[in-house]
Amino acid sequence: MTTARSLVLFVLAAVAEIGGAWLVWQGVREQRGLLWITAGLLALGAYGFVAAFQPDPHFGRVLAAYGGVFVAGSLLWGVLFDGFRPDRWDLIGAAICLVGVGVIMYAPRA
Known part of the structure; x- marks a missing residue:
């Protein structure tokens, strides 16, 4: 369950x-305006709260592992929302990052 x-x-994070970050990007780079930027800032703030609910008590471990999730998630976001097509190296890199997440967060510890 944990x-x-x-x-x-x-x-969720x-x-x-x-x-x-994408909403801020859209608001600034694509000139969609202040509403998009504000929504992006609120979402970024929510990220901090979501990350704080991880069951592991160690900030450094949680954020280090999340880095791998961020890499893979960013590529997926690009596919879903920006028409990005990752190449095999993107996919291999993301897979390596996700293996790292598994090792960092879920390896058995004494």
């Missing part, structure tokens, strides 16, 4: 952070 909760929180 692992499932942790995985759900990683997905990725949606909040990547989505928030």
